[in-house]
Amino acid sequence: MRLTQLETFRTVARTLNFRRAAERLHYAQSSVTEQVQGLESDLGVRLFDRTGRKLRLTEAGTRLLTYADQLLSLAEEARVAVTGKQATPSGPLTLRAPETLCARRLPPLLTAFHARHPQVRLTVQPSGRADVRRGLQEAEADLGLFLGEVPRGLDVACEELAREPLCLVAPPGHALTGRPSVTARELASCAFISTQTGCAYRDLFESAWAEAGPPPPVVAEVGSVAAVARCVASGMGLAVLPEVAVVDELARGDVVSLRWDALPSAGVWMAWNAQRLSPAAAAFLSMARETRDDGERSRGTGITLTAKPS
Structure with a gap:
C-alpha cells in the first residue's frame, strides 16, 4: 500500500463519488479509478460496492x-517531526455558509486568508442550513458555518467564532415606531414575515420568543432574507433578521429598527470533521480564531469575522 493510494481511497470513501474525489485531489478520474483498483488488487479484496x-x-x-x-x-506527524515544518496549506478548500455571512462577513477574512495562503484554491458556497449539514456529512465541504445552534446529530467538531446581532425591523410609519422600546405583548398581535421552517433565520425568530411566550402569526414564509426585507419595506409586516442583512435597508430608510430588549444575539459557529481536517482547513480555522481573539481584545465584548491582512 502506498500513501498516495490511501489518500485517494480515503477521499473516495468520504465523497462516495469518483468524480468529486478526482476534483478534490486534482487528478483525472481515470487516475483515481486506477489507484483504487490497484489498492484492491494489492489487498485482494473489494473496497467499494x-x-x-x-x-x-x-x-x-x-x-x-x-x-x-x-x-x-502518522505519516504527517513523522514528516513534521523530521523536518520541523508544518505542511504548507495548498489545494482546494470548500466552505459552506449562509448567504448573508458569505456576502457581508466573510469577504475580508477570505481576502486576508488568500494573501497569506495563495496556494489554497477557495470555493465558497452560499448554502442553507440543510446544505451546510449535508456538505459536512458527505465530505463535500471542509468547513461549514452555522448561524445559531449547530444542528443536533451532526458528528463534527464545532466552535463559536462570533456573535451576530439580531434586529427587529418594521416598515416606516408602523404604529410601534418612535417608541424607546417595544414589548412582547405589543408584538404579539403584529403580523410577521419569516423565512421557511428549518432555516436558521426562522429558528432565530422562534428562539427570540422562547421566554416571551407563543410567537406571533407568520403571515408569509419567504425564501430569502433579501425578499423578507423587501416585504417588510412594502408594509407587509415585521421581521427578525441579522442586523448585517438589513444594514443597507436601514441606511436608506426602507425599514426601521425597533428596540426589543429581549432580542438575543446569534452565535456564528464553525464546524468541521476533526478526523479529516486538511492543512488548508486548519489554517483557515486558525485565522478565524485569530480574528476572533483580536476582536475580543480590541472591543472587550463582541467578536466579528472581519480579518486584517497579514
Whole structure:
C-alpha cells in the first residue's frame, strides 16, 4: 500500500463519488479509478460496492478507512517531526455558509486568508442550513458555518467564532415606531414575515420568543432574507433578521429598527470533521480564531469575522 493510494481511497470513501474525489485531489478520474483498483488488487479484496446507482464501502473498505486515517495522520506527524515544518496549506478548500455571512462577513477574512495562503484554491458556497449539514456529512465541504445552534446529530467538531446581532425591523410609519422600546405583548398581535421552517433565520425568530411566550402569526414564509426585507419595506409586516442583512435597508430608510430588549444575539459557529481536517482547513480555522481573539481584545465584548491582512 502506498500513501498516495490511501489518500485517494480515503477521499473516495468520504465523497462516495469518483468524480468529486478526482476534483478534490486534482487528478483525472481515470487516475483515481486506477489507484483504487490497484489498492484492491494489492489487498485482494473489494473496497467499494459498485452495484446499483450509489457507490458504497464494503465491510473491508470500512475497516481500511479507519487505518487509512491513522496511517496518513502518522505519516504527517513523522514528516513534521523530521523536518520541523508544518505542511504548507495548498489545494482546494470548500466552505459552506449562509448567504448573508458569505456576502457581508466573510469577504475580508477570505481576502486576508488568500494573501497569506495563495496556494489554497477557495470555493465558497452560499448554502442553507440543510446544505451546510449535508456538505459536512458527505465530505463535500471542509468547513461549514452555522448561524445559531449547530444542528443536533451532526458528528463534527464545532466552535463559536462570533456573535451576530439580531434586529427587529418594521416598515416606516408602523404604529410601534418612535417608541424607546417595544414589548412582547405589543408584538404579539403584529403580523410577521419569516423565512421557511428549518432555516436558521426562522429558528432565530422562534428562539427570540422562547421566554416571551407563543410567537406571533407568520403571515408569509419567504425564501430569502433579501425578499423578507423587501416585504417588510412594502408594509407587509415585521421581521427578525441579522442586523448585517438589513444594514443597507436601514441606511436608506426602507425599514426601521425597533428596540426589543429581549432580542438575543446569534452565535456564528464553525464546524468541521476533526478526523479529516486538511492543512488548508486548519489554517483557515486558525485565522478565524485569530480574528476572533483580536476582536475580543480590541472591543472587550463582541467578536466579528472581519480579518486584517497579514
